[in-house]
Amino acid sequence: MTTSPEYAxxxxxxxxxxxxxAQLEEEGDVAADFIEGLLDIADIDGDLDxxxxxxxxxxxxxxxxxxxxxxxxxxxxxxxxxxxxxxxxQNRTGxxxxxxxxxxxxxxxxxxxxxxxxxxxxxxxxxGASQASLPAMSSYERKVVHDxxxxxxxxxxxxxxxADRHTVIRRG
Numbered sequence: 001m002t003t004s005p006e007y008a009x010x011x012x013x014x015x016x017x018x019x020x021x022a023q024l025e026e027e028g029d030v031a032a033d034f035i036e037g038l039l040d041i042a043d044i045d046g047d048l049d050x051x052x053x054x055x056x057x058x059x060x061x062x063x064x065x066x067x068x069x070x071x072x073x074x075x076x077x078x079x080x081x082x083x084x085x086x087x088x089x090q091n092r093t094g095x096x097x098x099x100x101x102x103x104x105x106x107x108x109x110x111x112x113x114x115x116x117x118x119x120x121x122x123x124x125x126x127x128g129a130s131q132a133s134l135p136a137m138s139s140y141e142r143k144v145v146h147d148x149x150x151x152x153x154x155x156x157x158x159x160x161x162x163a164d165r166h167t168v169i170r171r172g
Contacts, residue, residue, distance in 0.1 A: 073104035
């Protein structure tokens with residue numbers, strides 16, 4: 001049985017070499033094609049914007065006037081769509097993808113939620129706690145939390161494995 005390069009299997013255990021800008025742009029293009037197909041199937045109007053930042057392809061889906069992307073902008077939905085898109089990109093390119101998907105400003109909204117979560121954790125530290133644990137979250141969300149914590153002058157570390165990986169905040 002032959003396997004089309006479009007659906008070739010990928011060994012993700014290999015050492016990951018940082019992608020070039022051209023490869024990240026290709027990821028963005030493949031992701032945009034995949035997402036456009038999903039939007040068409042769901043009959044959702046959306047404008048796509050592609051970018052490369054900090055070694056990742058970023059794909060944003062924005063609503064045109066009267067658009068309906070809010071239907072798929074919930075945090076869990078965006079996370080699921082991002083994972084499906086990463087798999088589609090990986091199947092097409094043969095490389096592991098760390099692309100980020102934003103739907104209707106969902107990333108900014110999630111950053112605001114994470115900021116509030118960090119602020120509540122810091123309030124617990126101000127009330128005398130020696131540390132404050134946050135709930136488990138994705139690696140991208142943990143990275144955002146680490147950045148927010150550092151901006152506030154505190155330190156954070158991630159603990160746990162897989163879906164249980166979470167962040168603990170302490171004084172510096």
